[in-house]
Amino acid sequence: MTAGLTVDEALALARQLGIERGDAQTLVAHLTGQSRAWLITHGDTRVPGVEVALRRLADGEPLAHLTGWQPFHGLLLQVTAATLIPRPDTEALVDWALELLAALPDEPAVVDLGTGSGxxxxxxxxxxPRARVTAVDLSVEALAVARANGERLGLPVDWHHGSWFKPLAGRRFDLVVSNPPYIAGDDPHLPALRHEPITALTPGGDGLADLKALIDAAPQHLLPDGWLLLEHGWDQADAVAQHLAQRGFAEASLRRDLAGRARASGGRWQD
Ligand SMILES: C[S@@+](CC[C@H](N)C(=O)[O-])C[C@H]1O[C@@H](n2cnc3c(N)ncnc32)[C@H](O)[C@@H]1O
Known part of the structure; x- marks a missing residue:
């Protein structure tokens, strides 16, 4: 077994491999079990396994899979190859949900469909904390990761295995929120996402099947004036808005991501 490159040698190799400096520092710090600041004064310390890890990163393996962790909305979440890596764009969906919840009294009921890492x-x-939160995923492996994240963070969520609303027969919510698979089956970006589960990324076809299925089924699970919020692709906003209106949702609204592209749509259900 080799003793490994030193911290300084590893960061030099990362530069050669075209790895962004912050990512390289995060990976090296993870392998040493120390902080990024610690690296500055420990350039001579040897780091076993760092060369292989850097080459995997340069080869397209996500940093979150190599460290096992991903920050999201102020939380640090465990992620595995069974879960989508939560994206910063999805934080806008959470913020929208929180704005709606802030206007509701008592203990509003929320469900996250396709929860992935939770x-x-x-x-x-x-x-x-006053929200009663339920979450569903079709993947047993992803749900185990979500459950473990909830336990480690001390955040009680009612976890369910199954397809969309199926495990929730007869239950109604103030808010239904989902980031379902929505990438089109022939999207040229899919190969670059090969390390994440294909079932989390695309339903095939034009990518709209799960979004439409959720819009169709949501009214049976929404309380009067309850909201459905959906993340979608930047070019799917018109199709989603049209389907929400056809299904009878009011106040169809739109949220944009950090780059200003339409990335989430929602509507209120008036019974
Ligand atoms: C785009 S990922 C979103 C994961 C997580 N909510 C996030 O934002 O990081 C979609 C998730 O939906 C789940 N999923 C796919 N089909 C499903 C179905 N029919 N019922 C429930 N969950 C499903 C996948 O396993 C995956 O975890």
Whole structure:
């Protein structure tokens, strides 16, 4: 077994491999079990396994898979190859949900459909502890990660395994929120996302199948004046707005991501 490169040698190799400096520092710090600041004064320390890890990163493996962690909305979440890596854009969906919850009294009921690592459900529960939060995923493996994140963070969520609303027969919510698979089956970006589960990324076809299925089914699970919030692709906003209106949702509204592109839509259900 080799003793490994030193911290300074590893950061030099990362530069050669075209790895962004912050990512390299995060990976090296993770392998040493120390902070990024610690690296500055420990350039001579050897780091076993760092060369292989840097080459995997340069080869497209996500940093979050190499460290096992991803920050999201102020939480640090465990992620695995069974979960989507939560994206910063999805924090806008959480913020929208929190704005709606702030206007509701008592203990509003929320469900996160397709919870993955538990990101949306846990971020909502952390920021709005009085909300009763339920979460569903079709992947047993992802749900185990979400459950473990909830336990480690001390955030109680009612976890369910199954397809969309199926495990929630007869239950109604003030807020239904989802970031479902929505990438089109022939999207040229899909190959670059090969390290994440394909079932978390795309329903195939034009990518709209799960979004439409959720819009169709949501009214049976919304309380009067309850909201449905959906993340979607930047070019899917018109199709989602049209489907929300056809299904009878009022106040169809739109949220944009950090780059100003339409990335989430919602509507209020008036029974
Ligand atoms: C785009 S990922 C979102 C994960 C997480 N909510 C996030 O924002 O990071 C979609 C999730 O939906 C789940 N999923 C796909 N089909 C589903 C279905 N029919 N019922 C429930 N969950 C499903 C996938 O397993 C995956 O975890």
């Amino acid at each position: 990101a949306i459900a846990l971020a909502i529960k952390a920021a709005c």
